[in-house]
Amino acid sequence: MRNLTGRLDLCSINTATLGHREPLGRTIDRIARAGFGGIAPWRHEVEKAGVKEIAKQIKALDLTVTGYCRSTYLPASTHAQFVANIEANKAALRDAAMLGAKCFVMVVGGLPEGSRDLSGARAQVRDGIAALLETARDCGVPLALEPLHPMYAADRAVLNTLAQAVDICEALDPGGSGFLGVAVDVYHCWWDPALQASIAAAGGADRILAYHVCDWLRETRDLLLDRGMMGDGVVDLSAMREGVEGAGYDGLVEVEIFSKENWWRRDPDEVLRVCAERLQTVC
Template sequence: MRNLQGRLDLCSINTATLGHREPLSRTIDRIARAGFGGIAPWRREVDEADVVQIARQIKALDLTVTGYCRSTYLPATTSAEFAANVEANRAALRDAATLGARCFVMVVGGLPEGSRDLTSARNQVTEGIAMLLETARDCGVPLALEPLHPVYAADRAVLNTIAQALEICERVDNDRSGMIGVAVDVYHCWWDPALTASIEAAGRAERLLAYHVCDWLRETRDVLLDRGMMGDGVIDLPAVRQTIERAGYDGLIEVEIFSAQDWWRRDPEEVLAICAERLQSVC
């Protein structure tokens, strides 16, 4: 397992960790000044700016774009809505290419409004991903399927385990082109009894594209907006990183914390300093 002491160049900050409170250009500067090697910007922030100028700024500061967050949800109630969702993701992939992103993070979406048909929603996800794969190849940006905790199956992601994600990868890309894989976020997968085996399988298939860290608080108050800082919860972060690195992952470790009641209320410089300390001490 890599030693992170003095190696913030191996670490990345997802801009959601700072709560989207400042213009993206300022957030980029903060992350670079704090010594991190990477950044993962969100579409909502890029859409409010000039993607070409943002790409220039990131490149000038020698930051790696570890991922571009996130996809438009795929499942829809009509074929026209589904086609629009796919096209929105194609446009986002082109922006990801402009940014030089290592991957495009896909949070695939939950059940369409009023639907109870989980099988249909999952079939739409597979179909949409297959349609996007050609664009990903053209752009040179791999699709990183991010399974979300099952609590989000209704509204955010009907993709809920790494094993599910790998099944989709094999179905749409059985020649293992390198253009589709998984984003492993500990917040969403730490509970999975098959976690170690699934990470190992992803490694054998060379599909480990991203690794996100935070912590699951024992007394979580909000499953979306109350993630913990690394070391404040119950996840065995060193064990997970040891597993993923032994499986072949050698990319940056990305911090992604949604925390409306705590970390998003703190000074951004304090948040970055604590992220730096925890990455080197408890991850």
């Protein structure tokens, strides 16, 4: 396992960690000034600021774009909407290419409004990913399937375990082209009894494209917006990174924290200082 002490160049900040409170250009400057080697911006802020300008700024600061967040949800109640979702993701992939993103993060979506057809939603996810693969190859940006904690199955992602994600990769991209893999997010995967085996399987096929860190608070107050700073919760972060890197992942370690009532209320530079300290001591 790599030693992160004095190596913030091996670390990235997902812009959600700072709460999207400032213009993206200012956030990028803060992250670069704090010494981090990478950034993971969100579509809504990139599109607002202008992808060409943001790409130029990121390149000038020599930051690695560890991931572009995130996909339009795939499942839909009508075929026309499903097709529209695919097209929206193709457009986002083209922007990801302009940013030089290492991957396009796929949060696949939950059940369509009014639906109880979980199997149907999962089938749409598989079909949608298959439809995006050619564009991903053309753009040179891999699709990183991010399984979300099962509590989000209804509204955010019917892809809920790393094993599910690896199965889709193997089914749609047997042998591995380099353009379909997984994002391992501590918050969503830490609880999984099959996690280590799934990490090994993903790594063995060279499919780990991103690694996201935060912590799970024992008494979490909000299932979406109360993630913990690394070291404040119950996850054995060192052991988890050891597994991910032991499986072959050599990319940046990306901090992604949604914390409406705590970290999003603090000074952004303070948040970055604490992220830096925790990355080097508990991750």
